[in-house]
Amino acid sequence: MxxxxxxxxxxxxxxxxxxxxxxxxxxxxxxxxxxxxxxxxxxxxxxxxxxxxxxxxxxxxxxxxxxxxxxxxxxxxxxxxxxxxxxxxxxxxxxxxxxxxxxxxxxxxxxxxxxxxxxxxxxxxxxxxxxxxxxxxxxxxxxRLLLEEHIRNLESQISPHFMFNTLNALAELVYQNPRKAEEAILALASLLRKSLYFEPLITLQEEIDLLKDYWKVISLASS
Incomplete structure (x- = not known):
């Protein structure tokens, strides 16, 4: 129709x-x-x-x-x-x-x-x-389908690199600062959970939450 x-x-x-x-x-x-x-x-x-x-x-x-x-x-x-x-x-x-x-x-x-x-x-x-x-x-x-496919391709390229660096940083952080390591792991879990239910169009608040989790993981893992 x-x-x-x-x-x-x-x-x-x-x-x-x-x-x-x-x-x-x-x-x-x-x-x-x-x-x-x-x-x-x-x-x-x-x-x-x-x-x-x-x-x-x-x-x-x-x-x-x-x-x-x-x-x-x-x-x-x-x-x-x-x-x-x-x-x-x-x-x-x-x-x-x-x-x-x-x-x-x-x-x-x-x-x-x-x-x-x-x-x-x-x-x-x-x-x-x-x-x-x-x-x-x-x-x-x-x-629209091409855009979604492009986004998925970008995710498939970025995600392994991001996970590899983050896990390496967390492995060191566990010994240096267990409390920060725990916070970073929880933030990473939240980020991955939201990424599993990826939608091409999300609300501004959802975008802000994703950025907060991402920034928290990066800042804690690199501290």
């Missing part, structure tokens, strides 16, 4: 407005209409389509698609996108019929055909955007 982020929704809204403005400008030039009212109607229709797409996508992602078989998820999502485009276009048509923003003289049959075409366009663009967002998510996941 692919969740759309707020920033991505804003990009989609901008794209919808650009397409709405471009299509309305093209229609205005074909029919000799005034550009500004036609552009306003195009932006309004794009807004309707965007709002319906946003609502249906969020409802689908949160409550519907998780319960569906895998092979039905993409076709069902495309159907919702088509319906969003269709009913959004119908909303624009009915708004224009009510408030006479532009004098189109468009019969209902042609309005339905145009709305269906816009629905297909919405579904096609939705599928394209889905593929682009999926690719971006895959790249982000690959970067």
């Amino acid at each position: 692919l969740r759309i982020r707020l920033r991505e929704w804003l990009y989609i809204l901008l794209l919808a407005f650009l397409l709405g403005f471009s299509i309305s400008g093209f229609v205005a030039s074909l029919h000799g209409q005034n550009l500004m009212p036609m552009a306003f109607l195009g932006l309004l229709t794009s807004g309707y389509i965007f709002i319906l797409s946003l609502i249906t996508t969020e409802i689908n992602n949160r409550w519907i698609v998780k319960k569906m078989p895998e092979f039905l998820r993409t076709p069902f999502s495309l159907l919702l996108a088509l319906l969003s485009g269709f009913f959004g276009a119908i909303g624009g048509y009915l708004t224009n019929e009510t408030f006479r923003i532009v004098d189109l003289h468009l019969p209902m049959s042609k309005a339905l055909s145009l709305s269906f075409f816009l629905g297909i366009m919405t579904a096609s663009l939705g599928y394209l955007l889905y593929k682009l967002v999926s690719l971006q998510r895959r790249e982000e996941e690959n970067k």
